[in-house]
Amino acid sequence: MxxxxxxxxxxxRTWTGVSNWKLGFWTFIASECLFFGTLISTYMVYKGRAVxxxxxxxxxxxxxTTTSTTILLFSSLAMVLALDxxxxxxxxxxxxxxxxxxxxxxxxxxxxxxxxxHFIHEGLTVTSSTFGSxxxxxxxxxxxxxxxxxxxxxxxxWLIHKDRIPPEKSEQVEVAGLYWxxxxxxxxxxxxxxxxxx
Amino acid sequence: xxxxxxHVDGNPTPAHEEGHDSHPSVAFYVTIGAILAIVxxxxxxxYYMPQFEAVDVPLLVILSTMKIxxxxxxxxxxxxxxxxxxxxxxxxxxxxxxxxxxxVVLFHVVPRFDP
Numbered sequence: 664m665x666x667x668x669x670x671x672x673x674x675x676r677t678w679t680g681v682s683n684w685k686l687g688f689w690t691f692i693a694s695e696c697l698f699f700g701t702l703i704s705t706y707m708v709y710k711g712r713a714v715x716x717x718x719x720x721x722x723x724x725x726x727x728t729t730t731s732t733t734i735l736l737f738s739s740l741a742m743v744l745a746l747d748x749x750x751x752x753x754x755x756x757x758x759x760x761x762x763x764x765x766x767x768x769x770x771x772x773x774x775x776x777x778x779x780x781h782f783i784h785e786g787l788t789v790t791s792s793t794f795g796s797x798x799x800x801x802x803x804x805x806x807x808x809x810x811x812x813x814x815x816x817x818x819x820x821w822l823i824h825k826d827r828i829p830p831e832k833s834e835q836v837e838v839a840g841l842y843w844x845x846x847x848x849x850x851x852x853x854x855x856x857x858x859x860x861x
Numbered sequence: 862x863x864x865x866x867x868h869v870d871g872n873p874t875p876a877h878e879e880g881h882d883s884h885p886s887v888a889f890y891v892t893i894g895a896i897l898a899i900v901x902x903x904x905x906x907x908y909y910m911p912q913f914e915a916v917d918v919p920l921l922v923i924l925s926t927m928k929i930x931x932x933x934x935x936x937x938x939x940x941x942x943x944x945x946x947x948x949x950x951x952x953x954x955x956x957x958x959x960x961x962x963x964x965v966v967l968f969h970v971v972p973r974f975d976p
Contacts, residue, residue: 681943689946693953700957704964729905733898736928739936740894747887837938844937848929854901855925859908860918 688838692845699849702804703856706797713794717785723858724778731774732854735809738767739847742840749833754823757836761820764843768813772806798857805853808846815839884941893935900928 677683745760779799787795819839822828828835904924907913913920934940939947 679943679945681945685946686949689949693949696950696953696957697960700960703957704961707961707965708968725905725908729901732901736897736901737894739897739932740890743890743936744887747884747890750884841937844932847936848932851925851928851932855904855921859904859921 682834684838685834688841692841695845695849699801699804699852702797702801703852706801706857709793709797713792715792717782717787719794719798719857720861722782722785722787724781725858727774727778728854728858731771731778732850734767734774735771735847735850738764738771739844741767742843746833746836746840749823749828749836750830752830754826757823758820761816761823765813765816765820768809768816772809772813775802775806801853801857805846805849808849812839812843812846815842884938885935890935893931897928897931900924 677686679686741760741763745757745764748754748757748760782795787798789796789799816839819828819836822835904921907917907920907924933950937950939950
């Protein structure tokens with residue numbers, strides 16, 4: 664019996680001291696860096712080469728994008744506070760902060776979709792120019808990642824509500840947090856390269 | 862915050878074994894969030910101020926790198942976590958940065974590759 668318990672314990676211990684789930688997720692994040700790297704490369708290659716308008720300087724509303732960027736940055740803060748609440752077994756607070764992450768994620772998507780509507784009205788579509796194609800692909804893929812994150816946070820909040828994530832299983836929230844912060848990091852890069860550097 | 866790290870199965874592992882120190886306090890996280898917001902404000906100010914036009918690209922790259930490092934070290938807990946995780950993430954970032962830089966040089970600096 665003791666031998667079986669020891670064997671089960673060894674199964675979950677790794678020689679690196681890092682749990683397999685966390686190690687695997689960090690590897691996935693590293694691969695996502697390359698995925699976004701290809702999309703950002705495409706945008707950078709075509710930057711300033713569109714032959715038909717509208718051009719970035721004609722349509723970008725930097726103050727509006729700064730608002731959505733700040734919202735996304737604060738959602739990362741809400742995410743670490745949610746993890747902190749789970750670790751301290753404060754179920755209600757954890758659900759509140761995860762709800763805030765979802766709310767801010769949805770606000771970010773809402774602002775960006777409003778921006779899309781404005782751009783389409785101005786004549787910038789996926790097929791109108793190389794700028795339009797590369798811009799919508801980069802930012803659209805990022806928005807899709809934010810949406811996946813929002814759904815993930817909602818699932819976690821539901822699981823916490825059902826007492827399925829006690830403090831000793833907080834790694835589930837930590838890994839979701841890694842994903843959310845990564846999405847935040849990618850937006851920091853996009854905001855600088857696409858919006859601010861003209 | 863707990864100093865012990867727990868595996869998915871619920872078996873606790875001592876913090877030192879995972880490479881953890883103690884996690885920061887809530888006030889510390891709020892301070893990092895405020896710094897990120899302030900740096901974003903500075904970036905936008907640089908974008909609008911014509912005095913910085915000649916140096917805006919390096920300044921914006923430095924400031925955004927600073928923001929990325931803050932998120933990585935403290936929000937993603939890389940500063941407290943096992944060193945191997947930092948290397949895995951940095952390898953992905955380095956490869957992506959090399960790819961973006963190489964393509965930008967090929968298409969914007971070397972005229973032969975002009976599309």
